[in-house]
Amino acid sequence: MTEPLLDIRDLHVTYRTLGGSVPAVRGVSLSIQPGESVGVAGESGCGKSTVASTILRLQPRTAKVEGEVHVLGKDVVRMRWGRLRVLRWAEASMIFQGALHSLNPVQRIGDQIAEPMRLHDATVGKVAAARRVGELLEQVGLSAARARSYPHQLSGGQKQRVMIAMALACNPSLVVADEPTTALDVMVQAQVLDVMTGLVRELGIGLLLISHDLSVLSSTCDRVAVMYAGRVVESANAGRIFDDPQHPYSAALAAAFPRVGDPKSRYSPAGLAGDPPDPQRLPTGCTFHPRCHWAIEDCSRIDPRLEPAGTDRTDRMVACIRAGETVGEAT
Amino acid sequence: MTAAAEVGVEPLPDVPQQRARSSRRSTGLWFLVRKLFGAATSLLFMLVVNFFLFRVIPSDPVRTLARGRATTPKQVAALTKTLGLDQPLPVQFLTYLKNTATGQFGVSFQYRQSVGSLLIDRLWPTLALVGTSTILSILIGLWMGTLAAWYRGQMFDTISTTGTIVLYSMPEWWLGLILFFLFAVGFGPIPGVFPIGGLIDPGVNGSSVHGVLNMAWHLTLPVVTLTIAYLAEYALIMRSALLDEMGEDYLVTARAKGLRDVLVRRRHATRNALLPVVTLVALNLGFIVSGAITIETVFSIPGLGLLTTDALKIPDYPVLQGAFLVFSASVIVANLIAQLLYGWLDPRVRL
Ligand SMILES: Nc1ncnc2c1ncn2[C@@H]1O[C@H](COP(=O)(O)OP(=O)(O)O)[C@@H](O)[C@H]1O
Ligand SMILES: [Mg+2]
Numbered sequence: 257m258t259e260p261l262l263d264i265r266d267l268h269v270t271y272r273t274l275g276g277s278v279p280a281v282r283g284v285s286l287s288i289q290p291g292e293s294v295g296v297a298g299e300s301g302c303g304k305s306t307v308a309s310t311i312l313r314l315q316p317r318t319a320k321v322e323g324e325v326h327v328l329g330k331d332v333v334r335m336r337w338g339r340l341r342v343l344r345w346a347e348a349s350m351i352f353q354g355a356l357h358s359l360n361p362v363q364r365i366g367d368q369i370a371e372p373m374r375l376h377d378a379t380v381g382k383v384a385a386a387r388r389v390g391e392l393l394e395q396v397g398l399s400a401a402r403a404r405s406y407p408h409q410l411s412g413g414q415k416q417r418v419m420i421a422m423a424l425a426c427n428p429s430l431v432v433a434d435e436p437t438t439a440l441d442v443m444v445q446a447q448v449l450d451v452m453t454g455l456v457r458e459l460g461i462g463l464l465l466i467s468h469d470l471s472v473l474s475s476t477c478d479r480v481a482v483m484y485a486g487r488v489v490e491s492a493n494a495g496r497i498f499d500d501p502q503h504p505y506s507a508a509l510a511a512a513f514p515r516v517g518d519p520k521s522r523y524s525p526a527g528l529a530g531d532p533p534d535p536q537r538l539p540t541g542c543t544f545h546p547r548c549h550w551a552i553e554d555c556s557r558i559d560p561r562l563e564p565a566g567t568d569r570t571d572r573m574v575a576c577i578r579a580g581e582t583v584g585e586a587t
Numbered sequence: 588m589t590a591a592a593e594v595g596v597e598p599l600p601d602v603p604q605q606r607a608r609s610s611r612r613s614t615g616l617w618f619l620v621r622k623l624f625g626a627a628t629s630l631l632f633m634l635v636v637n638f639f640l641f642r643v644i645p646s647d648p649v650r651t652l653a654r655g656r657a658t659t660p661k662q663v664a665a666l667t668k669t670l671g672l673d674q675p676l677p678v679q680f681l682t683y684l685k686n687t688a689t690g691q692f693g694v695s696f697q698y699r700q701s702v703g704s705l706l707i708d709r710l711w712p713t714l715a716l717v718g719t720s721t722i723l724s725i726l727i728g729l730w731m732g733t734l735a736a737w738y739r740g741q742m743f744d745t746i747s748t749t750g751t752i753v754l755y756s757m758p759e760w761w762l763g764l765i766l767f768f769l770f771a772v773g774f775g776p777i778p779g780v781f782p783i784g785g786l787i788d789p790g791v792n793g794s795s796v797h798g799v800l801n802m803a804w805h806l807t808l809p810v811v812t813l814t815i816a817y818l819a820e821y822a823l824i825m826r827s828a829l830l831d832e833m834g835e836d837y838l839v840t841a842r843a844k845g846l847r848d849v850l851v852r853r854r855h856a857t858r859n860a861l862l863p864v865v866t867l868v869a870l871n872l873g874f875i876v877s878g879a880i881t882i883e884t885v886f887s888i889p890g891l892g893l894l895t896t897d898a899l900k901i902p903d904y905p906v907l908q909g910a911f912l913v914f915s916a917s918v919i920v921a922n923l924i925a926q927l928l929y930g931w932l933d934p935r936v937r938l
Pocket of ligand 2: 435
């Protein structure tokens with residue numbers, strides 16, 4: 257097997273706050289092979305962005321990171337700053353959750369896209385960079401003349417296209433997209449997502465796509481990992497996890513978003529009572545058991561490990577003590 | 588951005604705004620014209636206010652000028668006539684307008700000299716004092732504020748912020764007097780190093796190299812006073828503006844691109860933080876004029892400030908009007924510069 261683009265091993269991230277420490281990520285392992293698209297699903301607050309932030313080591317100073325995060329075989333957690341800066345954007349780039357505020361308001365977008373190119377390759381001149389900016393803008397469906405615009409002159413969808421163009425600027429092997437379309441309107445979401453996944457596939461770039469929408473992930477990714485309270489509770493082939501979820505939480509997520517592109521489904525009730533747990537006051541045993549329809553007595557005592565399960569055991573990992581039984585159909 | 592605009596299918600491929608593109612330059616020009624027009628209007632307004640403002644001061648210049656001399660009513664009448672104060676107010680106003688238009692501002696009651704030439708004589712010491720300290724205080728203040736915010740809570744921040752708050756709460760004349768006694772008069776066994784006042788030592792030729800150095804030496808303490816008095820505020824403003832900016836998402840983008848910390852700060856954070864600062868600094872420039880008046884009095888610098896203080900005692904209307912006009916014009920010009928600077932820094936206001 258070739259070297260994975262991204263290999264996260266037993267990642268723990270704890271935020272130190274005035275109110276005590278917040279264990280946001282508690283032992284996540286995840287890997288992406290070259291050209292592969294991997295989705296991470298889960299409700300808000302389950303630690304998706306925290307995982308993403310460690311890939312380019314962008315987490316705040318208050319975060320304590322343990323474990324290993326290998327990007328193209330190099331562990332960024334223990335990397336020197338100089339090496340890290342060289343790796344950032346050139347080998348892995350990011351499209352952020354705060355879509356509308358991720359561009360500098362007082363700089364022309366062309367300059368912002370060209371910045372990493374010229375930073376990482378001193379041989380790229382102004383003219384060459386400008387030509388490449390034009391190409392990139394056209395690739396994401398904008399006109400090359402847009403390079404002279406400022407962010408405030410663009411719509412939300414256009415800004416996010418600019419972010420995509422920017423993410424591709426240095427021909428990275430991996431793109432991390434953290435809820436790239438959450439801040440956009442429904443119709444625009446689908447277009448922007450299409451542009452992004454289309455380009456990533458065409459250019460053979462690996463993609464880590466984070467979303468709370470399992471249906472979107474199942475239709476755009478090869479594999480999906482579902483996170484709950486700082487852990488991966490199920491990972492499987494993208495189509496299978498949606499059609500045949502083995503963890504009750506995955507099943508609830510799948511039921512929450514019945515059809516791709518159906519705007520109404522976004523606002524339909526999730527069929528899942530209660531809120532995700534506060535990381536500082538996690539339930540005992542399986543952290544999902546207080547909200548689980550299938551919980552039995554053992555669930556509040558036994559903390560289930562992520563293990564192969566289901567009919568497609570080679571491809572599927574589930575953390576549920578009842579994983580062998582048929583949970584998915586009930587929800 | 589409205590929901591309606593977004594819900595509709597976005598134009599694909601993107602239609603470049605041809606109109607916006609061709610009018611970009613004229614947008615900048617239109618912005619400039621509007622700002623210049625605004626400044627000119629303010630100046631005209633000041634011109635009118637200026638005249639009436641000093642007429643309402645309840646005092647009699649003729650009596651003050653004649654004080655100590657044996658004056659007959661006839662002499663008073665003659666003096667009143669010479670000064671043009673026997674004319675009705677509208678006529679005085681017309682004379683004032685005419686004098687202003689020619690740049691002469693009339694003749695000083697006190698010095699019997701054209702106010703225009705008087706102002707020019709007194710202008711440049713003030714310009715040297717205020718100009719130098721404005722530039723220094725802005726440069727040093729913004730630099731200190733930037734570092735304090737970027738290294739928030741570290742030693743530089745603690746020292747600089749405590750220091751600037753102390754300085755900020757200190758009136759400039761108080762600071763001026765302290766420096767004056769410490770470094771000009773001398774303190775205990777320590778002899779005074781700097782001259783105790785004036786612009787140049789008597790008998791030194793101001794246009795020689797020696798003369799220029801001599802003046803710089805005389806101006807050092809006043810410049811230091813004003814610089815310290817104002818940099819404190821600029822440092823505090825810049826610190827808070829940059830702190831506001833530091834949580835912004837685009838800085839994470841900049842960091843993710845692989846920029847080193849210094850470049851994230853210089854290329855991205857500082858320019859955005861400067862936006863609120865430019866406005867506040869411009870507003871502040873109005874007060875530096877009053878600072879100049881105080882400091883010129885403390886250090887006896889023969890500039891516009893001292894001229895104004897002396898003229899107020901008479902009151903010498905033409906001189907006061909002239910000086911006031913110069914002060915307000917400089918504030919208006921400073922504001923104009925600030926607005927143009929703002930427009931240059933922030934594309935969003937160039938509409
Ligand atoms: N800078 C931070 N300081 C303290 N707690 C944080 C910080 N960032 C995130 N958290 C907490 O960590 C948990 C995971 O957050 P996050 O990774 O943003 O989740 P997601 O992206 O899945 O919504 C949440 O409980 C959140 O409150
Ligand atoms: Mg998030």
